[in-house]
Amino acid sequence: MNKDPKVSNIQIRGLIVSTVIGVGVLSLPNTLTMTMGNKGWVTIILAGILIIPILYIINYIFKINPGKDFFQIGEETFGKIIFKIILIIMMAYFIDFCAYVVRSLGELVEAFLLPTTPIEVIVLSFILATSYLATHEIDVITRGGYFLYPIILLFAGIVILISIPEADFSNLLPLNNIDYSQIPRGLLDSFVSFAGFEMILFALPYVENGKDSTFKSSVYAMAMITAIYVLTYVVCIAHFSVEQLGRQLFPVLQLVKQVDLPGFFLENLDGLIMALWVLVVASTFIPAYFAAGKVISKIFNLKSHKYIILILIPIIYFLALYPRDILQINKILLKPFNILGLMTGVILPLLFLIVILIKKKVKK
Amino acid sequence: MEKLTKDLKENVQYFKGLFKDCDDILFREIEIGDEHKVKIIVIFVDGMANKEFVSDSAIQSLFWKDDLNHIPVDETYELFFNRIFKEAIASAELKKEDKIETIIDNILSGDTALLVENMDKCIVIGSRDGPSRSIEEPKTETVIRGPRDGFNEIMKFNLALVRRRIKDPKFKVKFKQVGRRSRTTVAVLYIDDIVDKKLLDEVKKRLDNVDIDAVLDSAILENLIEDNYLSPFPQVENTERPDSVAAALYEGRVGLIVDNSPFALIVPATMGTLIQSSEDYYERWSQTTIIRIIRIIAMFLSFTAPALYIAITAYHPGLLPTKLIYFLAASRINVPFPSVVEAILMELTMELLREAGTRVSGPIGSTIGIVGGLIIGQAAVDAGIVSPLMIIIVAVTTISTFAIPSYEMATGFRTVRFTFIALAGVLGLYGVVLGIIVLLSHFIILSSFGIPFTSPFSGLGIEEGDLKDTLVKAPIQRLWLRPGFTNPKNKRRMRGHKK
Numbered sequence: 127m128n129k130d131p132k133v134s135n136i137q138i139r140g141l142i143v144s145t146v147i148g149v150g151v152l153s154l155p156n157t158l159t160m161t162m163g164n165k166g167w168v169t170i171i172l173a174g175i176l177i178i179p180i181l182y183i184i185n186y187i188f189k190i191n192p193g194k195d196f197f198q199i200g201e202e203t204f205g206k207i208i209f210k211i212i213l214i215i216m217m218a219y220f221i222d223f224c225a226y227v228v229r230s231l232g233e234l235v236e237a238f239l240l241p242t243t244p245i246e247v248i249v250l251s252f253i254l255a256t257s258y259l260a261t262h263e264i265d266v267i268t269r270g271g272y273f274l275y276p277i278i279l280l281f282a283g284i285v286i287l288i289s290i291p292e293a294d295f296s297n298l299l300p301l302n303n304i305d306y307s308q309i310p311r312g313l314l315d316s317f318v319s320f321a322g323f324e325m326i327l328f329a330l331p332y333v334e335n336g337k338d339s340t341f342k343s344s345v346y347a348m349a350m351i352t353a354i355y356v357l358t359y360v361v362c363i364a365h366f367s368v369e370q371l372g373r374q375l376f377p378v379l380q381l382v383k384q385v386d387l388p389g390f391f392l393e394n395l396d397g398l399i400m401a402l403w404v405l406v407v408a409s410t411f412i413p414a415y416f417a418a419g420k421v422i423s424k425i426f427n428l429k430s431h432k433y434i435i436l437i438l439i440p441i442i443y444f445l446a447l448y449p450r451d452i453l454q455i456n457k458i459l460l461k462p463f464n465i466l467g468l469m470t471g472v473i474l475p476l477l478f479l480i481v482i483l484i485k486k487k488v489k490k
Numbered sequence: 491m492e493k494l495t496k497d498l499k500e501n502v503q504y505f506k507g508l509f510k511d512c513d514d515i516l517f518r519e520i521e522i523g524d525e526h527k528v529k530i531i532v533i534f535v536d537g538m539a540n541k542e543f544v545s546d547s548a549i550q551s552l553f554w555k556d557d558l559n560h561i562p563v564d565e566t567y568e569l570f571f572n573r574i575f576k577e578a579i580a581s582a583e584l585k586k587e588d589k590i591e592t593i594i595d596n597i598l599s600g601d602t603a604l605l606v607e608n609m610d611k612c613i614v615i616g617s618r619d620g621p622s623r624s625i626e627e628p629k630t631e632t633v634i635r636g637p638r639d640g641f642n643e644i645m646k647f648n649l650a651l652v653r654r655r656i657k658d659p660k661f662k663v664k665f666k667q668v669g670r671r672s673r674t675t676v677a678v679l680y681i682d683d684i685v686d687k688k689l690l691d692e693v694k695k696r697l698d699n700v701d702i703d704a705v706l707d708s709a710i711l712e713n714l715i716e717d718n719y720l721s722p723f724p725q726v727e728n729t730e731r732p733d734s735v736a737a738a739l740y741e742g743r744v745g746l747i748v749d750n751s752p753f754a755l756i757v758p759a760t761m762g763t764l765i766q767s768s769e770d771y772y773e774r775w776s777q778t779t780i781i782r783i784i785r786i787i788a789m790f791l792s793f794t795a796p797a798l799y800i801a802i803t804a805y806h807p808g809l810l811p812t813k814l815i816y817f818l819a820a821s822r823i824n825v826p827f828p829s830v831v832e833a834i835l836m837e838l839t840m841e842l843l844r845e846a847g848t849r850v851s852g853p854i855g856s857t858i859g860i861v862g863g864l865i866i867g868q869a870a871v872d873a874g875i876v877s878p879l880m881i882i883i884v885a886v887t888t889i890s891t892f893a894i895p896s897y898e899m900a901t902g903f904r905t906v907r908f909t910f911i912a913l914a915g916v917l918g919l920y921g922v923v924l925g926i927i928v929l930l931s932h933f934i935i936l937s938s939f940g941i942p943f944t945s946p947f948s949g950l951g952i953e954e955g956d957l958k959d960t961l962v963k964a965p966i967q968r969l970w971l972r973p974g975f976t977n978p979k980n981k982r983r984m985r986g987h988k989k
Contacts, residue, residue, distance in 0.1 A: 137948070235920050239805075239919055240805065248920065251921075251924055255924045256927060258928055258931045258932070262935055269934050269942055270930070270948070273933075273947055273948045274930075394808055398809070401919050401922070404923040404924075405927065
């Protein structure tokens with residue numbers, strides 16, 4: 127109907143929360159205890175705070191270029207060729223993002239829900255189911271993000287609430303002896319879990335009402351994500367001790383599995399939580415999938431990203447299934463994901479800012 | 491011929507030729523005047539026009555008005571024609587017309603045409619009065635408390651029922667003709683200073699684009715103007731209740747009343763509006779809030795209940811408490827089919843019963859209920875074809891579909907239910923979740939006249955507090971703003987607590 131997609135300020139919040147919270151929420155407590163012991167919450171909060179300036183930069187870029195989308199601004203600031211290279215890096219990032227997310231989902235679904243189903247079926251059916259929404263424009267994607275946002279809160283709420291009765295918060299003590307040398311590593315580990323906030327690059331230019339408060343909205347979303355991460359981390363530490371936590375790849379699910387709710391209809395909540403979690407992952411995967419399609423369509427100067435999404439189905443599928451085990455997943459998918467994530471999430475906005483500032487100086 | 495000519499004979503010849511073999515169209519020839527005679531032809535459709543009214547106030551008054559029959563020698567036909575128009579005919583609705591197409595339209599709608607000798611105009615008397623049903627209680631949306639009048643097939647009565655509830659000159663009714671042959675009148679209803687102009691233009695544009703020979707009911711029009719006609723879910727709301735239409739207009743939506751249909755259409759329709767029922771507003775808020783939540787659960791159960799049963803029994807028995815699992819296994823021990831086959835079998839039986847039950851009525855209908863519900867259910871369990879729990883699941887599913895206020899919405903869920911059963915049979919709980927992802931995607935993509943179908947759950951209208959009247963129902967005092975999803979021009983309903 128109306129050609130120009132429209133997004134509202136409040137949907138930005140939903141989009142950020144639902145894109146960011148996904149695979150990371152399950153594994154973050156484990157990766158953090160490896161480096162930070164029981165002080166992981168420090169780096170989560172630090173990472174959350176450090177992302178706020180980046181959010182500000184992204185908002186600033188769109189504020190000084192009103193009415194233009196990310197690709198137009200990029201071309202104007204960097205020139206065609208350099209921007210193409212940037213787009214290629216972004217493409218690699220989003221495809222890797224998708225592959226990593228869907229592979230993790232496959233592993234977990236195989237482990238917790240469908241032990242005899244081949245992982246190929248799980249991965250392929252998930253990509254096919256999500257491609258329906260990904261072929262649509264950004265307004266539809268943000269609507270989806272906002273629609274699933276309460277489900278994510280529900281998911282986090284259930285996990286946190288059911289574990290409180292058996293939690294032992296003395297595991298968090300002592301609070302003061304922080305190993306400062308480990309903080310950079312911990313920060314890096316935490317940052318991975320915040321990947322996905324770059325989605326606002328695609329959504330911000332289309333915000334219609336409440337244009338001025340998009341920064342506030344994004345900070346609000348980031349605060350919410352940080353709170354959810356810190357709470358799940360605290361709950362996991364309180365439930366398992368640091369030593370136990372270090373040995374569990376997906377402690378949140380383990381935690382849900384261990385909690386018994388005598389007297390309730392559902393004795394084991396892990397199935398329900400897994401089902402909810404698949405929805406949570408879908409809300410992470412769809413925006414990333416969309417972004418991959420969009421970036422590729424811009425690289426080849428195509429009008430629509432519809433067919434790119436279809437072409438991406440086999441690419442993501444094979445990339446996701448290429449690693450043989452968890453170790454290989456970490457090496458082939460997660461490591462590049464970290465590097466590329468830093469490049470698009472941190473370095474790219476900074477580059478934007480620097481080039482824009484230099485251009486301004488030169489003009490004067 | 492486009493317009494009437496001066497020659498009465500030619501005009502009548504033309505109409506007679508046009509209405510050849512239309513025996514229900516009557517031509518009455520009269521002559522008035524004492525010395526100087528003037529010929530007048532009256533044309534109307536028998537049964538559509540009120541014959542008594544035509545005889546009394548058109549024909550009789552022509553005969554009996556004395557000064558009309560004394561025609562001065564020097565009077566032109568034009569003057570005489572005007573005299574008839576102004577003085578002789580006792581009718582509230584009267585107009586001069588010379589375009590043949592309009593005259594034909596009017597005659598076929600039940601008006602009476604009066605053709606006068608030597609005039610290239612005719613008088614059209616509003617005499618529409620076809621057979622009609624009296625105003626009855628709506629069959630599909632009954633309420634315990636609230637008005638009991640429902641629409642019938644006659645548009646003017648329907649319009650009056652709505653107008654009685656909105657005594658405001660800003661309430662507009664625009665007529666449009668739809669259907670090349672049926673020439674069905676569609677009334678576009680809106681309140682001028684509330685409705686969003688863009689929405690109104692879109693509705694009018696879509697009505698203009700309709701090209702079909704006949705619109706027999708509003709359902710046909712609904713299919714022709716909705717955004718995605720392939721979807722199993724409705725994107726237009728329909729109602730038999732004038733109070734629902736009036737309430738929708740006050741919310742800034744647009745109503746469509748189609749002649750010959752007791753169902754009015756309301757656009758845009760969203761997920762939020764399709765779970766509202768008119769009774770929600772006549773009951774206390776606390777009760778309605780509980781009912782709203784129950785409806786949302788019913789909506790969910792109506793397509794997932796059998797699928798969840800299959801997923802849990804076949805793939806994830808560990809989810810249930812141990813005792814329940816033992817009981818389940820014991821009750822299924824004699825059932826020879828896998829649970830998918832069992833579920834499909836029972837759901838099909840249920841659909842069969844429902845279809846048979848809706849087509850027949852009265853005493854046979856209740857027989858079907860007894861034979862179907864009681865005997866087949868009991869016998870199937872006794873014979874060991876299905877487990878008793880399956881019967882409960884099927885019953886819960888069916889009852890859930892009835893708890894959804896919008897019948898079309900419930901039908902949509904009924905249709906997708908079988909897909910969910912298949913998905914659960916293949917991939918268990920994971921399959922059900924994949925199905926939910928695709929279904930939600932479909933809802934998120936759908937729009938109704940440009941308004942996202944998932945509003946207000948997907949963001950549009952959240953700031954105006956639409957959730958207060960969709961997810962729950964706040965007391966009326968708290969709903970001081972109109973819903974935001976329609977972008978109303980006038981946002982306030984009442985003086986609110988805040989600014």
